[in-house]
Amino acid sequence: MNQVYINDAKKHVGEEIKIKGWLFNIRSSGKLMFPEIRDGSGIIQGVVFKNDVSEKVWEDFKNLTQESSVVVTGKVREHPKKPNVYELDVNDVEIVQIAEPYPITPKEHGIDFLMTNRHLWLRSRRQFALMRLRSKIIGFVRNFFDSRDFTLVDTPVLTPAACEGTSTLFEVGYFDNNAYLTQSGQLYNEATAAAFGRVYSFGPTFRAEKSKTRRHLTEFWMVEPEVAYMDLDGVMDLAEEFITEIVQNTLAGCRQELEILERDLSKLEAVKSPFPRISYDEAAEMLKKGFEAGEIEKPFEYGNDFGSPDETYIASQFDRPVMVHRYPAKVKAFYMEPDPADPTKALCVDVLAPEGYGEIIGGGQRMTSHETLLEGIHNHDLPEEAFDWYLDLRKYGTFPHSGFGMGIERCVRWISGIEHIREASPFPRMLYHMKP
RNA sequence: UCCGCAGUAGCUCAAUGGCAGAGCAUUCGGCUGUUAACCGAAGGGUUGUAGGUUCGAGUCCUACCUGCGGAGCCA
Incomplete structure (x- = not known):
């Protein structure tokens, strides 16, 4: 038998x-x-x-x-x-x-205890549903790009220098030198996009920031598509189609998991095209009115990046993900293409998930000109020599191109409707949690 | 890094400055349809650490440690 x-x-x-x-x-x-x-x-x-x-x-x-x-x-x-x-x-x-007395009993437990017993906690019903959901969502993500003839090109985890110069990096010994754990595969994706047209990378990403929130991990998996000859509108279309397909596939194929997680399905069923697209200026106006109406505590200062409560407020105005585009260039990374209509703005987009889940996608159109890119590197006080190969891409057949990055744990957190991102990763790495 | 909250049995939590308790888990007993099953019994404690106030501290004060929640930053 x-x-x-x-x-x-x-x-x-x-x-x-x-x-x-x-x-x-x-x-x-x-x-x-x-x-x-x-x-x-x-x-x-x-x-x-x-x-x-x-x-x-x-x-x-x-x-x-x-x-x-x-x-x-x-x-x-x-x-x-x-x-x-x-x-x-x-x-x-x-x-x-015969197992020894099992620590995780059929009653409630505190999060500290559950985290130190993560290796056992994964056996419980809810964690089981979450990991199954994560596995299936990753399948949907890969299938989305594979079925559209994107090439999966892996980018390195060990990198010689800062990619963006914004986040703090983990430094590791590399023989007689130092290396850094990648915070994004994007710069490499731009090189492979010139070779393969439509590419995506999917792998672990590291941020050494001392973030202590329910949205942050120090190690997370990110999927990053990059498409040659695509503009900002194109990448917004792509992100919208991408999210819609993943949510629809989840609704169709993960009923059991969503049921265990007691997810409100009507919230996911609302995720349909078209997504609202608003500019940074429109979002800022929205925040101003929200403050005047007493719906936000702190006034928003025009020109800054949105804070977490700001994002939550903007997203709460819609029943589906909202795309906010054209942020001030100075709050975004050095490689963003300036808006020809207003060069103080960048051709970028953030996708904010509904129900207060915040940013799940960030992306935009990349700089085409060698000269402005070099300026951007200097303005951000980045070492030019570290980016020689990246600058080369603007010398040998430069091309308009766009892409985005999505953190898989943030996506899982939103779709599953859980409070904290740590449950979306099997062994989450956080500020004060490395074990198990 | 900043702000707030908390640390009591293996776990989750009680205990007006006055005898340290309950549920789950463990052990033993009962029950032929149970659903975090239920009912009865037993064992289980240096109350995070160090100092202080007090006749007396789990409770009040100081410092430290650990954790949680939030902010900033970001996917």
Whole structure:
């Protein structure tokens, strides 16, 4: 008899199957026990009647503790009370190990305790749903670009110098020199876009900033498409199509996960084209009115970047992601192409997720001219020699191009509707959390 | 880095300055359809650390440590 995964148990009604997993929980009622078995694909309730099993099997189940590893044999049948739910009429068990008292009991726990037990916390129902959702969303992301004939070109994790000069970088020893962990693959994507036209990178990214919020990790995965000959409007179209497809695919293919997470589906169903597109100036005006109406605490100072409460307010005006474009050039990275209509503005866009989830995408059109790019590098006090190869791209067939970056954990956080980004990563790296 | 809050049993939390307690987990017992099952019993404590006030400190004061929440920065 072969092993069957719990997710497939419904295809084996009436058959005897073998499930290899762990004891999730057990309830007993005299001569009847209800062990819940977990195997990584799902959870199934077993039923053990004292009169139907051997003395040894009965005693074995009595001795099992939470998370003990077991191989359970039994016949699949429909739950007598719940339609479309299947249970296992157990007739045998093989104990792999009796687990020591399990720290994560079926009651509430504090976040500190759960984080230090992250390696065990991942076994719980909610974390299971989140990681499955993350896995599927990553699949949707890759499929979106693959199906549009983008080439996946990986960018290096170890880099010789700052990419943007804005964020703080992690420094690591590299033989006799130092190297830095990448904070973005974007500059490399611009090189590969000139070689392959439509590219994307997807990999880990590092920010050494001492951010202590529910939106930040020091290590996160970022997907970054870059397209040759695409302008700002084009990249806004791309981002809109991208987000819409991911949300639609999630709604269609992740019902079970969204149900466990108790996600309000109507909020996701609202995510449809077209997304509102407003300029920085329009957003600033919106904030001014919001302040005058007493809906915001602090007045917004025109010319600055939006703060977190500002973003939340702007996003709260819409039921779907909003795109804010053309920020003042001075608050954005040095490589942003200036707006020909107003050179103090950059051709950039941020996508703000609804429900207060904040920025999930940042992108824009990149600078084409060698001369202005060099100026930008100097204005940001960046070492010119570190960017020689990047400047080369403007010498050998420069081309208009655009792209964006999306943090996968931020996307998962929003779609799953969870409070804190740490639950969107299997082993989140944060300011004061490295272990496990 | 700044602001705010908190640290009591393995975990989640109680305890007017006056005998340190409950639920879960663990061990034992009961129950033939349970759903964080339930009912009964037992074991489990240097109240984050160091000092101070007091007849008496989990409780008040000071410093430190650790964590949480928020801000800035950003995906």
